[in-house]
Amino acid sequence: MPVPPRSPSHSPASVVAALRAAGCVFAEEEAELLLAAARTPDELTSLVDRRARGLPLEHVLGWAGFRGLRIAVEPGVFVPRRRTEFLVEQALAQAPDASVVVDLCCGSGAVGAALADALGRVELHAADIDPAAVRCARRNIAGYGGQVHEGDLFAALPDGLRGRVGLLAANVPYVPSGEVGRLPAEARDHEPLTALDGGADGLDVLRRVAAGAARWLAPGGCVLVETSGRQAPEAVRIFAAAGLSARVAVSEEWSAHVVIGTCA
Template identity: 75%
Template sequence: MPVLPPLSASSSSASVPPRAGVVAQLRAAGCVFAEEEAELILAGARTPREIAALVERRVAGLPLEQVLGWAGFHGLRIAVEPGVFVPRRRTEFLVDQAVARSPEASVLVDLCCGSGAVGAALAEALGPAELHAADIDPAAVRCARRNIVPRGGTVHEGDLFDALPGSLRGRVDILAANVPYVPTGEVGLLPPEARDHEPLVALDGGPDGLDILRRVTTMAPTWLAPGGCLLVETSEHQTPQALAAFTRAGLTAQLAVSEDLSAHVVTGTRH
């Protein structure tokens, strides 16, 4: 379960259904963290009717973050809408790596942005910067605008770099690309919350999961500023092929691993 920011204890109202009843419904539906989820649902709803509606959606299998309308990510509340990829806690490691490598970055791009969580977190961590985000999915673009525009950024719709303004070529300090990397044949093995409620375009990375990663690495050097870096999340068994793709593109590649988050981030620097 993702780590979510604390909520006020508004669930103590006498008009709210007993917490135990909500917990029981969630537990019966197979929610592993039923107690924690109940607290979030109770705190986020204003009436018993709203609580019942939220519980019904969660019991039906909708991801908790889409039920609540937000996800906790890197200390922020990120707006999340139905049909949009839910940011994973492990991706916070990608943000940390980007900030550590380019603390003075002034031009940021969040490619394959989904909800825009990575771009929003980078903007919060780095301060004033030129921020752009892009996604091919119109639903993701609409959602990302809720998270990116208030932070002074711009969200573009289109296929990878085709979505970005040409004025960014050769100027990007941090290019974060949380590309889909699940092999096509393994999408059906994902938890129902992902495979049934998140867009396939945000999950399916092709036969070996690396099709989009290869496209991004091939084009990235044209967009990066000297010393700029591309950061991509991948799985443990894909890292050798990912590193090779970065190297073929002329980038100096490095792998960073967080055992706690089970996160693997490949970074490529343009020199």
């Protein structure tokens, strides 16, 4: 439908001013996205108001950009971070011919979708414990013929995947419990705690993934987990103790650290 002419109160300058007043650091870029998304002046008012109240931009828009894809993101679902694109890059470099891919702790399914988009025809599975994330992921990987399972880590996966997985990506929560309260309000107030809180040292879920990975990976298969630079040395030790050949890949550009474990 045609968009009615904007009144002065809906001008780009007024939208930028409203976003700046709300503390949005990238007000100009966000204003462009909101102006493009709004079909009517009333809808624009609603979008700007929701963003000004602190709702993550991706939840306001209903999507997040990730590795060239537009990933649907519903309110209450973890927003994929741009630094996690480094995890995808490392996964593709490790196993460019993988035919079975699993995205654990999948959230919106962004990692699984990006891997399937790059690899082409793969058997794709994703899993998350949060029902809202599962619904969202199903939207994002349906086009790749993927399946999304609801449940706790490996317990959610079909038994037929044991020993067959070439790429296992697990974007686990890794914020220490005591630091969750210091996260930006956008994450702390609008994303599920299960996607953020990694336990006392931030590595609780990573330990569980490492402990179970070898039973699911094919020979030579890889498991990749994002973590922080401070946690990376301990994460490598955890992977090695689980019988995996482990190393850390680092991106200075994205301040990203990915632990890579390979099954013998």
